[in-house]
Amino acid sequence: xxxxxxxxxxxxxxxxxxxxLRGQLRQWMDQVGAAGKTAELFELExxxxxxERFFRIKHQPLxxxxxxxLALRNWSEELRLVDGVIExxxxxxxxxxxxxxxxxxxxxxxxEGYLKKDEVVDPYIERLLRQATPEAGxxxxxxxxxxxxxxxxxxxxxxxxxxxxxxAVGKILYREVRRSHLxxxxxxxxxxPIHDRITNPAIRDVIGAIPVPLQRRQAxxxxxxxxxxxxxxxxxxxxxxxxxxLRGTVLIFSLITxxxxxxxxxxxxxxxxxxxxxxxxxxxxxxxxxCVPLELKKVLNTELLDxxxxxxxxxxxxxxxxxxxxxxxxxxxxxxxxxxxxxPTVDGSEIFPDFTAKREQSVLLRQGLVRLIKALRAxxxxxxxxxxxxxxxxxxxxxxxxxxxxxxxDWSGFELFFIEILKCGSLPALQQIAHRxxxxxxxxxxxxxxxxxxxxxxxxxxxxxxxxxEAVV
Numbered sequence: 001x002x003x004x005x006x007x008x009x010x011x012x013x014x015x016x017x018x019x020x021l022r023g024q025l026r027q028w029m030d031q032v033g034a035a036g037k038t039a040e041l042f043e044l045e046x047x048x049x050x051x052e053r054f055f056r057i058k059h060q061p062l063x064x065x066x067x068x069x070l071a072l073r074n075w076s077e078e079l080r081l082v083d084g085v086i087e088x089x090x091x092x093x094x095x096x097x098x099x100x101x102x103x104x105x106x107x108x109x110x111x112e113g114y115l116k117k118d119e120v121v122d123p124y125i126e127r128l129l130r131q132a133t134p135e136a137g138x139x140x141x142x143x144x145x146x147x148x149x150x151x152x153x154x155x156x157x158x159x160x161x162x163x164x165x166x167x168a169v170g171k172i173l174y175r176e177v178r179r180s181h182l183x184x185x186x187x188x189x190x191x192x193p194i195h196d197r198i199t200n201p202a203i204r205d206v207i208g209a210i211p212v213p214l215q216r217r218q219a220x221x222x223x224x225x226x227x228x229x230x231x232x233x234x235x236x237x238x239x240x241x242x243x244x245x246l247r248g249t250v251l252i253f254s255l256i257t258x259x260x261x262x263x264x265x266x267x268x269x270x271x272x273x274x275x276x277x278x279x280x281x282x283x284x285x286x287x288x289x290x291c292v293p294l295e296l297k298k299v300l301n302t303e304l305l306d307x308x309x310x311x312x313x314x315x316x317x318x319x320x321x322x323x324x325x326x327x328x329x330x331x332x333x334x335x336x337x338x339x340x341x342x343x344p345t346v347d348g349s350e351i352f353p354d355f356t357a358k359r360e361q362s363v364l365l366r367q368g369l370v371r372l373i374k375a376l377r378a379x380x381x382x383x384x385x386x387x388x389x390x391x392x393x394x395x396x397x398x399x400x401x402x403x404x405x406x407x408x409x410d411w412s413g414f415e416l417f418f419i420e421i422l423k424c425g426s427l428p429a430l431q432q433i434a435h436r437x438x439x440x441x442x443x444x445x446x447x448x449x450x451x452x453x454x455x456x457x458x459x460x461x462x463x464x465x466x467x468x469x470e471a472v473v
Contacts, residue, residue: 021185028134028182033194037096042195044092046232047085048177048187050251054082055170059254061304075166076156077308081248082169083152086145088248093142097135137180144176195231196224202350206339215281218271219338225263226335232256233331236324238317246320250307253323257296264289284341288334295330299323322407329358329451361405362454368402369445376434376441383427391434395421410444 032041053059066073178184198204203223210216236249268289275282303323310316332355336348348355375394379387399418417437424430
């Protein structure tokens with residue numbers, strides 16, 4: 001009786017034991033950590049997860065009109081972004097593999113190609129398919145993505161790519177990523193010790209002191225989810241992403257959108273159950289369910305809308321920067337609020353080193369805008385040279401000290417008004433410019449006040465003498 005062929009893991013072909021796979025995955029991840037490739041592995045996992053979410057329309061930054069007309073839309077730009085990320089994944093696959101494994105892989109590929117058998121299209125690929133190791137899975141994924149890259153390079157040259165082609169590419173990527181049982185397990189096991197440890201002492205103390213075991217487990221999960229989301233956001237920071245790669249961050253925002261929605265579903269269906277509706281923790285979790293989607297909507301429906309087809313580099317940078325800032329503030333504020341729900345003495349700076357600095361910057365920005373609006377209105381009321389000089393001095397002071405705290409997109413608007421006012425020598429004309437500038441500054445002030453980091457933080461400047469400001473600050 002012929003024996004069933006065995007793979008290199010010692011199992012019959014096609015047989016997969018979950019316990020064996022988990023042990024093999026743990027061992028491999030320990031090796032990756034020992035080799036100092038933890039960051040590369042996290043980024044690789046993030047991009048592979050992003051592929052699965054980006055092709056789901058509900059995670060795309062599309063308007064309602066575009067969603068209703070998916071069949072009419074040209075998807076070439078989206079596939080061009082996907083192709084750019086595929087190149088990054090190919091590089092990461094090579095980076096995670098050791099140099100010895102890469103050299104061995106290249107040698108095996110050469111030998112197998114040289115000795116190619118007529119009945120097999122590619123014996124090297126056939127051998128990789130029989131292996132059940134993480135290294136074989138990564139090598140196979142790299143081979144598949146190199147082929148897909150070649151296809152997409154030609155495909156995106158077509159003037160119009162329909163939605164059906166776009167979704168077909170998504171299905172192919174999904175199948176290739178999931179072909180390896182070990183890579184599939186890597187993606188399905190969200191929290192991993194090498195990536196997802198809570199190392200912050202303040203958070204560890206908070207979790208350890210929660211007396212109710214169920215609440216402790218649920219809070220730990222929520223903390224871990226928010227920290228992972230913040231980790232993803234690091235890869236969307238314009239300060240660390242090259243200009244040519246900024247549009248590609250839309251894939252990461254799709255992943256963040258999906259993961260945030262899953263977290264909120266957990267909070268709503270699990271964490272809120274059994275809590276007293278009058279309890280502070282219930283009110284906080286409930287506020288997450290209500291408020292966080294508003295921030296997501298602001299990012300998806302405003303900042304990132306149609307960013308895949310955006311052409312102006314400054315516009316792309318501004319929109320990615322705004323999206324990154326909105327979600328980072330939201331997630332950091334959520335972590336701080338959750339920690340304070342269990343221990344009111346915890347300060348945000350104990351968790352995030354830049355938390356206090358960002359709050360102070362926002363306060364300084366708000367105060368600077370209030371002072372500037374007061375100076376403008378003083379000039380509008382007096383209409384004399386003295387108040388005009390003081391107004392220009394206040395504008396110059398704001399430009400020198402506070403403009404850096406504004407969103408990048410608002411710099412140019414402020415600078416245009418600044419130049420126009422400095423050049424104007426007529427008091428009547430200056431009054432007209434000041435009126436328009438007042439409207440611009442009030443809009444900025446309202447946007448600044450919406451920052452989550454300023455919520456429940458009272459203004460220090462009196463506003464009773466300036467109509468309209470009391471409603472904002």
